[in-house]
Amino acid sequence: DTAVSQTPKYLVTQMGNDKSIKCEQNLGHDTMYWYKQDSKKFLKIMFSYNNKELIINETVPNRFSPKSPDKAHLNLHINSLELGDSAVYFCASSLSFPGLGDYNEQFFGPGTRLTVL
Amino acid sequence: DQQVKQNSPSLSVQEGRISILNCDYTNSMFDYFLWYKKYPAEGPTFLISISSIKDKNEDGRFTVFLNKSAKHLSLHIVPSQPGDSAVYFCAASEGNDMRFGAGTRLTVKP
Numbered sequence: 001d002t003a004v005s006q007t008p009k010y011l012v013t014q015m016g017n018d019k020s021i022k023c024e025q026n027l028g029h030d031t032m033y034w035y036k037q038d039s040k041k042f043l044k045i046m047f048s049y050n051n052k053e054l055i056i057n058e059t060v061p062n063r064f065s066p067k068s069p070d071k072a073h074l075n076l077h078i079n080s081l082e083l084g085d086s087a088v089y090f091c092a093s094s095l096s097f098p099g100l101g102d103y104n105e106q107f108f109g110p111g112t113r114l115t116v117l
Numbered sequence: 118d119q120q121v122k123q124n125s126p127s128l129s130v131q132e133g134r135i136s137i138l139n140c141d142y143t144n145s146m147f148d149y150f151l152w153y154k155k156y157p158a159e160g161p162t163f164l165i166s167i168s169s170i171k172d173k174n175e176d177g178r179f180t181v182f183l184n185k186s187a188k189h190l191s192l193h194i195v196p197s198q199p200g201d202s203a204v205y206f207c208a209a210s211e212g213n214d215m216r217f218g219a220g221t222r223l224t225v226k227p
Contacts, residue, residue, distance in 0.1 A: 004160065035217075042119070043161070043206065043217035056214070090160050105151065106215070108160030 006109040021076045021112045023091030032074035035090040086116045120144045123218035136194040140207030147209035155204045197225045
């Protein structure tokens, strides 16, 4: 009955490969996010989707492409992986679009540790 | 740009005492503030939040204080328990933009 799940938990791959990380939430939330935790442990938002529509797209290389087939899923595709892409990626969801009252609480997945060799 | 800062990377407290975790921010447009708790190998878990129109919010052993003039946020845990040992992230949001601090590792000693 995991609320926000990510697969895989660990991903080790070679430079130049294309990989995907999947995220699913069973909370009935409308909004989903992808965050990258950098080497200094900062969580930086990458993308946010609300009802399958992209609403936040931070300055992220276009090698990263989110895909939301439905409200419960937000997958992250990464093309031509680079060494600097190595990090922990967190998926999260929230009940509604932030700013609508006290519904900014986000529920996070366990993270996916990506290592690019 | 580090709009949310947690200047103490670690904090050690005796069981039963108060734990105070601090957070500073630079963007005066932030209107909602949150604290998350993170155990190793798990994602951050929402703990407590406060709107910018309030200066205090309490939930059991956890109280968050907001000082808008100082752009300062703090989390008080009283009494601290060994199970509280984790990394605590402060977060601030402005509309659909949320920024996180780097976290403070709290260790509560029995």
